[in-house]
Amino acid sequence: MNTKDKIQKFARELDEGLPLKHPSCWNESAESLELLELGKALAGQDFSVSHRTAVLSKVQSSTHFKQEVTNMKIKSSFRRPVMIMASILIAGGLSISFVKPSFAEELFGRVLQKINLGNIIASAKDPNVAPPFPEEWKGKLFDKDGTVITSFTKKLGEVYNADGEQIVNFDGDKLITKSEQEQRDKEAAARILAVKSQAELDKYALFKVKLPKYLPEGFAFDHGEFSKSEEGVNGKYLDLFFTSEHKGQSIKMQFRYSDKETAYEMSTSGKMEKVKVNGAEAVMMNDRTLDWEADGVLYGIATHGLERSEVLKIAESIR
Structure with missing residues (x-):
């Protein structure tokens, strides 16, 4: 299996969540398993449960989240944005979800194909191009040892802000802490x-x-x-x-x-x-x-x- 195929397979598996629950079905290298565990750590919990309380897709469904961020138009099918963050940190390149278009272009690489259906636009990105580190995140993201993160080249576990609060999601270019996400979940469930x-x-x-x-x-x-x-x-x-x-x-x-x-x-x-x-x-x-x-x-x-x-x-x- 070539590098491109491996990246695409990893992206699909992380997206579907199967290896996160059943690691034995991922029959690849120890590094792949470690990256899958990163996705699990960032996700924090079974997103099928969270999505019931916070909405249909990625903590907030596009339905409910849309009311709060009408200027964001990027949508991924029924997946938590936190999983997208996991993919960015490992340069896996999954689908984009509710990211400002300009920010999305910064995060993801070359477009190989685009399909325009009018009110639905879909793009296929090059999985071999690692995303650049967003300017908006520089100096704001740290590893567990308190070392500032400046690129997606090193292996990461859980990630934190400058105050030591765990980052589990992002809203456009804004990093969301675990406590902030829990509050968002509660507010979304009430709606x-x-x-x-x-x-x-x-x-x-x-x-x-x-x-x-x-x-x-x-x-x-x-x-x-x-x-x-x-x-x-x-x-x-x-x-x-x-x-x-x-x-x-x-x-x-x-x-x-x-x-x-x-x-x-x-x-x-x-x-x-x-x-x-x-x-x-x-x-x-x-x-x-x-x-x-x-x-x-x-x-x-x-x-x-x-x-x-x-x-x-x-x-x-x-x-």
Whole structure:
């Protein structure tokens, strides 16, 4: 396996979280295992649990987080930003999540391919190009021994700020401490409206909610989540959760009313291709995530443990 393939494989494995829970399935070098442990340390906890309390994707789902940072348009499919930070620190180059576009360009290297679907833009980055250290982080990031971190070339464990507080996330170019993230999680959880029935989903959404007519065996729709505030429920964004009888398999979805506010960009250092979903152009990444627009709605599906053909079949059943 060449260097590029190894980096892409590592990025996918860290992204999916499998080796973090089952190290025995990562049959590579001790250095790879050490890097995976870095991702686990930075993540701090099982992000599938955090994401239930703090929102659908990376501590805050793009749904709820969008209200607080409307100037940020980078989106990664259902993953905590802390995992992105882990990938940056190891120069693994996973998808970008909620980073200011200018900051994203600073963090990630050369674009090999770009797919523009209008309100969805996807890029494939060169996995062999290590990201430069952001100017905004210089003098603010330290290792466990208190030594300032100035590049991504050395191996890192947990990382801290100048006051010795552990850094577990970032918001644009701002580094977020563990205590700050815990508070954000609590505040985000209080803004979630969980909905069980499709009739109620239609009541709050600003678009017709079309649940998939096909789900792989063992899967079932559980509930949807909207964000709420003193002004009411935000019907532009809907996160959908599904249960599974099979360990190691998952499906998560996000639907958005399509406009300039909800438009997003995403990036990967892995495989990216343009495909069709019911005649509409779509972007598939790493054979497991799918994004497209149809009838004024932006659709995003993130899966784990499913075949590529199954992912497409689920998407095509949304009519």
